[in-house]
Amino acid sequence: MRKHIIAAIQSHAAAEYPKECCGLVLAVGRAQKYFPCRNIATEPNEEFLLDPEDYAAAEDLGEVIGIVHSHPDATSRPSSRDLAMCEATALPWHILSWPEGDLRTITPTGSTPLLKRPFVHGVQDCFAVVRDFYMRAMGIELPNYQRTDGWWESAENASLYEQHYKAAGFEQVDSPQRGDMIVMEVGRTAHPNHAGIYLGTNPTLPGEESAVFGPGPFVLHHLYGRPSEVIVYGGPWLQRTRLILRHKEAR
Incomplete structure (x- = not known):
């Protein structure tokens, strides 16, 4: 300089x-x-x-x-x-x-790993990891909605998932396939406020080395205050699921 x-x-x-x-x-x-x-x-x-x-x-x-x-x-x-x-x-x-x-x-590297990225609200959070997965795995660019602090605990969060998913190209389905968005309800809220990507039994992520996580099925997600991770999709996570969404271009 x-x-x-x-x-x-x-x-x-x-x-x-x-x-x-x-x-x-x-x-x-x-x-x-x-x-x-x-x-x-x-x-x-x-x-x-x-x-x-x-x-x-x-x-x-x-x-x-x-x-x-x-x-x-x-x-x-x-x-x-x-x-x-x-x-x-x-x-x-x-x-x-x-x-x-x-x-x-x-300087920017041009690519942040999907796995183990630190949580930075509005930049590297649950919706960001969903957006990045869709771009890298399917070439689909999703809108980047603004997220204000605390939206996940108020009725405002409805606008991010419940009200916007159709306009973003998604439709609701009954059972998931790899690449679907799983929308969940975590914490004390009356609306879905968390999302991840259903990976099925294959935890491989685009552009990243695969790892052994267990028997599956798996979901990639990014919880508040924690690094992004792949988890087994079952038990409480299955119970917290409110929407299963498939993008029209992913068919």
């Missing part, structure tokens, strides 16, 4: 300390510049949320080629969310520890 951009990032981090600063690296013609943005997170000392109006203003000036934020009183080591968001944005992320001053860059 060019020296004048590093200096601008350091100056921004110092001005915002002890809050996290955030900004964008832009390509403006042949030149590059740092575009400082507002951090509108509820807890800016702990995380950042880049103001979308600032992002739009930056795009009017040039091409966004990197995302920047600081880690106050911490190392530049990326968090699980940093890694997940780097993949989601498909852009390099530059992380500055402050006041230490260490700058680290992480």
